[in-house]
Amino acid sequence: MASVPAVLTSEWTKIRTVSSTVWTLISAFVVTVAMGAALCALMNSQFDDLPPAQRATFDPTFISFSGMVLGQLAMVVFGVLVVGTEYSSGMIRTSLAAVPQRGSFLFSKVAVAGVLALVVGIVTSFVAFFLGQALLGDHRTDIGAEHVLRAVVGGGIYMGLIGIFSMGAATMLRSSMLSLGILMPFFFLVSQILSAVPGAKKVARYFPDQAGSKIMQVVPDAMNSGTAPYGPWGGLGILLAWVAAALLGGYLVLKKRDA
């Protein structure tokens, strides 16, 4: 059996020695923080013009995470590339010849990349929160307020899990291009559009991003986003189930298919 610490070390070397890691994670951070800050500043100046329903459910914490709609796409790219470049470069055959225990190989890779994604997610989440609150002026909240810390930590976990979900999906699809071609439109368009269509809403709220983002809301149904049949932790649970399914699917494909 391959030694697990050795495989973890190897996967860490793989991640830190490609430039795509740095630029995808920096993009995830910058986009989330910058877009969140911009929206917070906008909300601060336009607060009085908001519809009454939105003013009633105004959630300063959630507003500061607005940038995640775009920032998570960079996380998707990170997750996809971590796995997908093994296939596109042909490295997968070399890697599996070195570590023929495919379960150890996949889960070491996901563990290393997943922890990194979670760390970057948490840092992003905290920076986005504090910067956003600073720009919200009178409408800001405080990290000590009820449920706020849960939402901020949850926002970081959400970003990390979206990255891990993408790793599982890319392992199933065995291609960076195919994975990005499916995941990017899904998270950016399909999920967003369906969640606004009255009929499709009931299904769309079980999508990984829609369910998972509930954890970032402090005010229930923040910004008049509609009631969901699950709470913040329930939503995170649904996202976790998606992640587990993607990883299991990826593992089964990797185990059964010829490399």
Add this chain to the structure above:
Amino acid sequence: MIELDGLTKRFGNKVAVDRLSCRVRPGMVTGFLGPNGAGKSTTMRMMLDLDNPTSGSVRIDGKHYRDLDEPLKHIGALLDAKSMHGGRSAYNNLLCLAQSNRIPESRVAEVLDTVGLTAVAKKKSKGFSLGMGQRLGIAAALLGDPQVLLFDEPVNGLDPEGIHWIRNLMKALAAEGRTIFVSSHLMSEMALTADHLIVIGQGRLLADMSMADFIHQNSRSYVRLRSPQQERLRDVLHEAGLIVVETGGGILEIDGATTEALGELAAQHQIVLHELSAQRASLEDAFMQMTADSVEYHAHSDHVAAPPPAGPQWGDQWNERTGGGPAGTGREV
């Protein structure tokens, strides 16, 4: 030592490898020969547990690949030149492989030096030429100082100096008692490197013998005659009980007679000869003959072959199928 036992791989209805059983022994270079699509690469991927066999098994030093503890220390492989992440430097590509099998980092610089890539160790491998990529792949194979080495078409993309280098490397590694298994579709290349031959065609074992035996069994010698009095010469040869093969262009080929005997025979009948030479069919011809029935991808051409010979001839089937291209009829003198 690599042992294949009834190894079979099916892709849908197509049988890529068909009940292949053989042994690859240490201390020599074993050539794995077959035309394109014969199943060589599939067999090698199954040896490394990358493809799952439909049935049968491969054992490396008595163990299944998956049960090897840190496999790079037992077996190294060069599968194809494109097997590294192009965005990573040569050094780092090798480093992550070394780390996964707990091979000391100092080995990375050593193998880069062995293959002559020290100068570009820090360069991203996507800028490498085919030959440099091949060298990097060989460095990866050597990383764990393994006793068994697999090379899939290692000379592809190498310049003459590189080809010479890899030949000597394989011979030196075999001389150290290692098991060297190298695939090729070029008989001429194998004749220079391999001590033992395993020939496959359409996934089936066609030959498993030493290079010396293969040469002995398959190199046919014959005498070539050319004469302006061809009709008369043919009659005389027939009367002498010799089998004459006509290959066109006024050339007659005779098996089982020496140049001396034929020269004297012609002199007795006062026949003018324009050519009297001893010939030896090349190993390439022998290989083509052996695999002719199993060649999967035939070239088709309207080009008409030489008139059909009177008797059986090496490479007949090949010639018919390919329309007698120069590669099929070329002979060594």
